[in-house]
Amino acid sequence: xxxxxxxxxxxxxxxxxxxxxxxxxxxxxxxxxxxxxxxxxxxxxxxxxxxxxxxxxxxxxxxxxxx
Amino acid sequence: xxxxxxxxxxxxxxxxxxxxxxxxxxxxxxxxxxxxxxxxxxxxxxxxxxxxxxxxxxxxxxxxxxxxxxxxxxxxxxxxxxxxxxxxxxxxxxxxxxxxxxxxxxxxxxxxxxxxxxxxxxxxxxxxxxxxxxxxxxxxxxxxxxxxxxxxxxxxxxxxxxxxxxxxxxxxxxxxxxxxxxxxxxxxxxxxxxxxxxxxx
Numbered sequence: 001x002x003x004x005x006x007x008x009x010x011x012x013x014x015x016x017x018x019x020x021x022x023x024x025x026x027x028x029x030x031x032x033x034x035x036x037x038x039x040x041x042x043x044x045x046x047x048x049x050x051x052x053x054x055x056x057x058x059x060x061x062x063x064x065x066x067x
Numbered sequence: 068x069x070x071x072x073x074x075x076x077x078x079x080x081x082x083x084x085x086x087x088x089x090x091x092x093x094x095x096x097x098x099x100x101x102x103x104x105x106x107x108x109x110x111x112x113x114x115x116x117x118x119x120x121x122x123x124x125x126x127x128x129x130x131x132x133x134x135x136x137x138x139x140x141x142x143x144x145x146x147x148x149x150x151x152x153x154x155x156x157x158x159x160x161x162x163x164x165x166x167x168x169x170x171x172x173x174x175x176x177x178x179x180x181x182x183x184x185x186x187x188x189x190x191x192x193x194x195x196x197x198x199x200x201x202x203x204x205x206x207x208x209x210x211x212x213x214x215x216x217x218x219x220x221x222x223x224x225x226x227x228x229x230x231x232x233x234x235x236x237x238x239x240x241x242x243x244x245x246x247x248x249x250x251x252x253x254x255x256x257x258x259x260x261x262x263x264x265x266x267x268x
Contacts, residue, residue, distance in 0.1 A: 063182040067243070
């Protein structure tokens with residue numbers, strides 16, 4: 001499957017992907033973040049149950065401490 | 068466009084600022100100087116001596132609630148600005164109430180957990196309200212690493228998106244000020260594209 005991750009086309013094996021799987025595959029390790037799929041923010045408690053489909057626009061933004 | 072026209076346009080808008088620390092106090096002052104009519108500022112902390120390395124307060128204000136001190140400082144800069152101060156901790160329940168009817172919301176927290184909670188709450192419970200966030204501003208130097216990203220019409224990120232504030236990497240006035248002013252600049256850009264709603268209030 002091909003998705004747009006942070007505005008770049010990326011290939012992943014299989015036809016669907018959970019957000020939690022995408023985070024592991026991409027080694028997105030910093031714990032605080034925002035994930036949006038096609039413009040909709042997906043809260044953290046839904047990372048294990050939300051499926052990313054072929055062609056989806058996925059945004060992952062790290063939220064760093066400090067202000 | 069003349070500044071008098073810009074100021075008149077901005078006077079018709081209301082901006083929410085979540086947190087009145089390094090990002091919030093400096094962003095609020097920039098927005099007040101620009102003439103944004105109403106600022107809704109929320110914070111529950113009192114000013115400590117350690118805050119003065121980056122936050123827009125004075126030594127004589129140590130021990131005062133940040134909301135109270137910021138309202139006072141803004142009144143000294145531009146008495147025409149209405150400041151609505153909420154001295155309470157923000158959570159999923161009160162955020163939509165406190166920032167209801169704000170045209171834009173600025174995320175100005177220190178803690179990454181709070182940043183995430185605010186983003187989840189605003190983006191899911193207040194759809195359509197633009198959120199301007201700060202992420203990554205600790206330390207000094209590295210001007211070239213500080214960036215701005217528009218994710219979509221409702222989410223904007225200012226900062227290097229990589230440094231975490233800590234003992235060995237403290238937040239300091241120059242970089243915090245850059246990001247706070249980038250946030251204010253983003254707010255002004257969003258509002259300058261808007262048509263003013265003359266019928267509100």
